[in-house]
Amino acid sequence: MLHRRTLISASAVAAAAIALPRVFAQQAKLEKSKVSIAVGGKAAFYYLPLTISEQLGYFKAEGLEVEISDFAGGARALQAVVGGSADVCSGAYEHTINLQAKNQFFQAFVLQGRAPQIAVGVSTKNLAGYTGIQDLKGKKIGVSAPGSSTNMVANLVLSRGGLKASDVSFIGVGVAAGALTALRSGQIDAISNTDPVMTMLEQKGDVKIISDTRTLKGTEQVFGGPMPAACLYAPTDFVLKHPNTCQALANAIVRGLKWLQTAGPGDIIKTVPETYLLGDRALYLASFDKVRESIATDGLVPAEGPKTALNAIASFDTAVKADKIDLAKTYTNDFAKRAKDRFKA
Known part of the structure; x- marks a missing residue:
């Protein structure tokens, strides 16, 4: 009996010895296990996949120790990556185009949102007699942060x-309680922002919506095609030097996207931090219902999306010359494809 137990123990040890190197080898493949991600307004639904992947431990499951730094808007989060204090940005895809126009090469490697989820509304108090865009001349428009995607849509x-x-003044108001206060107190005349802020203002009658990209249909109307939105992007050099790390990040996000496809309202409430609800669970969930279809399903950047983004930016930003931008360098679907296959997203 003892001999048999010894054999079993020896077999178990041998099996463990064979299995363990594989586990460690998988972790050792990560060129960088500690990764810092900068995000501009983490509480917004725009970045819900990032929050879900973090809260459910999907980054840890990939052997990653992720530190997420939250900034007032995407432009500030981008500055952190450009300045070297963060490795990766969770931000709007169009920043990769703006950066290339300045001869700085960044690459998106997993998509979180397939619509910008940004609505523009005018204050029903300050602009009660609003009739058209010309009425905004000389007015103050609140955006998450100057230079962010909310600014771009505006x-x-x-x-x-x-x-x-x-012709207007842009004021940074963030994407949470500060944005609500700025509009309701009359500090700004209009606002370009994400949910849950916009739905909260809309349902309380504080704003009149004049442009809406929270749905795929609305995005098509505003941009004329599919518009990639939130994604993880990093300097191209970082992506090239850390392919396994980027794959691990993409895996975690795509796993989060898959979870979101079947998650119910109760699941969302249990998973996101209480502060994200801005004191009103019902309105938060109403906001989620409104933007749900705009969340990416598999992490892939749609084929026509980059061109839509470039055309939109070039239409108002003279610094961006459409014929000078190489869109193929602004994103890669390689990581998301592998993650999609792995998680059947």
Whole structure:
């Protein structure tokens, strides 16, 4: 009996010895296990996949120790990566185009959102008699942070109404309680922001929505095609030097996207931090229902998406020359494809 137990123990040890190197080898493949991610307004639904992947331990499951730093807007999060204090940015895809126009090469490697989820609304108090875009001339427009995607959408709406960015004043208000306060207190006349902020303002009658990209249909109307939105992107050099790390990050996000496809309202409430609800669970969930279809399903950047983004930016930003941008260098679907296959997303 003892002999048999010894044999079993020896077999178990041998099996463990064979299995363990594989586990460690898998972890050792990560060129960088500690990764810092900068995000601009983590509480917004725009970045819900990032929060879900973090809260459910999907980054840890990939052998990653992820530190997420939250900034007032995407432009500030980008500055952290450009400045070297963060490795990866969880931000808007179009930043990769703007950066390339400045001869800085960044690459998106997993998509979180397939619509910008940004709505533009005018204050029903400050602009009660609003009739059209021209009424915004000389007014203050709240955005998450100057230079962020909320700013970009506002610029696009203004340009289509015959106004330039210089015809208004942009004020950074964040994407949470500060944005609500700025609009309701009359500090700003209009706002370009994400959910849950916009739905909360809309349902309380504080704003009149004049442009909406929270749905795929609305995005098509505003941009004329599919518009990639939130993604993980990093300097191209980082992606090239850390392919296994980027794969692990993409795996975690795509796993989060798959979870979100079947998650119910109760699942969301249990998973996100209480502060994200902004004191109103019902409105938070109403916001989630509104933007749910705009969340990416498999992490892949749609084929026509980059061109849609480039055309939109070039239409109002003279610094971006469409014929000078190499879109193929702004993103890769290689990591997301592997993650999609692995998790059947």
